Amino acid sequence: MDNLYTQPEHIVDAPLDEVVAELKRLDPDGIRWASVVRHTYDVIYNGQETGRYQWDQLMKTEKTHFGTLFEIYGQREFGFADGDETDYRIAGHQVDAKWSQKSGGWMLPPEVFDELALVATGNDHKSIWSLGIIRVTDDVRRSSKNRDAKTQLHAQGASKITWVWRDAPLRPNILLQLPPDTVKKILSSKSGTAKVAQLFREAEGMIVHRNSVSTVAEQLDAQRRVRGGSGGARTLLAPEGYVILSGSYHRDIAAELGVPVPLSDEYISVRVVPTGDGSGTRIGDRNWRRATTEDTITVPAPIVKDKKGRQIES
Template identity: 65%
Template sequence: MGHPFSIFERPFDPALEEVAAELLRLDPYGEHWAEVLRHTYDMIYNGQETGRYRWDQLMKTEKTHFGTLFEINAQRKFGFADGDSTDYRIVDQQVDAKRSQTEGAWMLPPEIIDEIALVATASDQDSVWSLGLIRVTTDVRKESVNRDKKSQLNDFGKRSVRWIWRNAPLRPNVLLQLPQRIVDEIFDHRHGTQRTHRLFRAAEGRVVHRNIVATVSRQLDPQKRVRYNGGSRSALQPEGYLILSGLYHHGIAQALGVPVPLADEYISVRVVPSTDETGALIEGRCWRRARPGETVEEPAPRIGEEPEERDVTSG
C-alpha cells in the first residue's frame, strides 16, 4: 500500500516511536488502515439504502460522525485496548484517534494535551489516505479554540506530524472516477437491474467494488444483478462483455491484461476472439480485450459462477 515516511522537526519522542513501531508491526504496508477508511466511507454513504456515493452528498451530522466510525472500525480491526482519557492504549501509551477530511484540520480537545494523537486524513475523490502521529503539546496547537475548547494544529504542529503513511492508495470509488454525465446516465433509470447494466458498460476495464453495485442497484441481494439468469452477465454477454469476479476469475483478468479485482470486486471486459492465440482461454477458444471502438461480432463466452461468490463481503 504505502511506504513508511516520516519528518522530524521536534525532539525525539521514544514513546511516540514505540507507537509508530507497533502500528508498522501490525500493518507493515498500511493495507488494514486503508481497509478501515474504505469501509468507513462505504458505511457513511450507506449506498444500498440511499444511493449516495460522494462526500458532498452527506449531511453535516454524518460528516461529523465519520470520525467516530473511523475510531470504532480501527479498534475493531486492530483490537486496541481502551485508553483512560483517550480512544486507545497502544504499547501502554495513551493514543487518541483523529480523522479529518482536510489535512491539518484535526480538532484536538484539551484532555489530550501531552498525549499522542493518531491523525488520519483521506480523499475518496483522489483515492489517497495518510496517517501519522503527533504529541499534542501546547506549542503545536493554535491559540484560538472553539466553544468546546478544541483547537487545531498550528503551522509548527503540521510540520511536526510523524507521518507513517502519506498519500497511500485508497481502493477507488469507480463512481468518482467516471465523468459526472456518465454517472448521471447510470442513475437515470427507474430499474436497478438496468442501472447495473449501465454501470458495467460505463466502467469497462475499471474495478467495481461490490458496494458500488449495491449503491447503483439499490435492491435486495444486489449481487444477483451481476450474475447470469437475468443479471448483467447474461444481459451484456451479446455485447461482448465478461464480468469477472476477483474471487474466481483473477486468472482470466490477468490473461486479458486488465486490473485484477480483489475478492469483493468485479471488472467488466469487452472481448473478441483472438486470432493469434493470445489472451484468455475460455470454453476452448482464446479471447482478448476488444480495442476502443472495435466492433464486437460474437457474444462473450460464458464463464463459471460459484455459489460461494455471493457470500463474500467487504471488511
C-alpha cells in the same frame, strides 16, 4: 504501498517512536488502515439504501460521525486496548484517534493535551489517505478554544506530525472516477439490473467494488443483479461482448486478459472477442482476447462460471 514514514525534526519522544514502530509492525504496507478508511467512507455513504457515493451528499451530522466510525473500525481491525481517557492504548501508550476530511482540521479535546494523537485524513475523489502521530503539546496547538474547550494544531504545529503514511493510495470509488455525466447516465436507467449493466459498460477495464454495485442498484440483493442467467447484467451484456469477472473466481482470467486484477469483493468488466487461432485466454469452450475499439462484436461473450463449472451468482 510505499514506505511513507517521515520523521520531522523534534525533541526525542520515545513513546511516540514506539507507537509509530508498532503501527508499522501491525501494518507494514498500510493496507489494513487503507481498508479501514475505505470501509468508513462506504458505511457513511450507505449507498445501498441512499444511492449516495460522495462526501458532499452527506448531512452535517453524518460528516461529524465519520470520525467516530473511523475510530471504531480502527480499533476493531487492530484490537487496540482502550486508553484511560483516550481512544486507544498502543504499545502501552495513550493515543487518541482523530479524523478530519481536511488536513489540519482535527479538533483536539483537553483529554488529548500532552498525549499522543493519531491524526488521519483522506480524499475519496483523489483516492488518497494519510495517517500520522503527534504529541499535542502547548507549542503545537492553538491557544484559542471553542466552547467545548477543543482546539486545533497551528500551521507550525502541524509540521511536527510524524507521518506514517502520507497521501497513500485508497481503493478507488468508481463512481468518483467516471465523469459526472456518465454517472448521471448510469443512475438514470429504469431498473436495478439496467443500472448495473450500464455501470459495467461505462467502466470497462476498471475495478468496480461491490459497494458501488449496491449503490447503483439500491436493492438489498444488489449483487444478484450481476449474475448470469435470466435478469442479470452478465446476460444483458454478453451480446455486446462484455464479460464480468469476479475477484472471487476469475483473477486468472483478468490477469491473462491484461486488465487490473480484482480482489475478492471487486469486479471488472472486459469487452472480448474470440481469437480463432488458439491464442488468448480460454473461457468456456473458446479462446478470447480483449477487444480493441476497432473490433466489431459478432459473437456474444461467454457467461463466466465458477471453478466447478457452475454459473455463478456474483
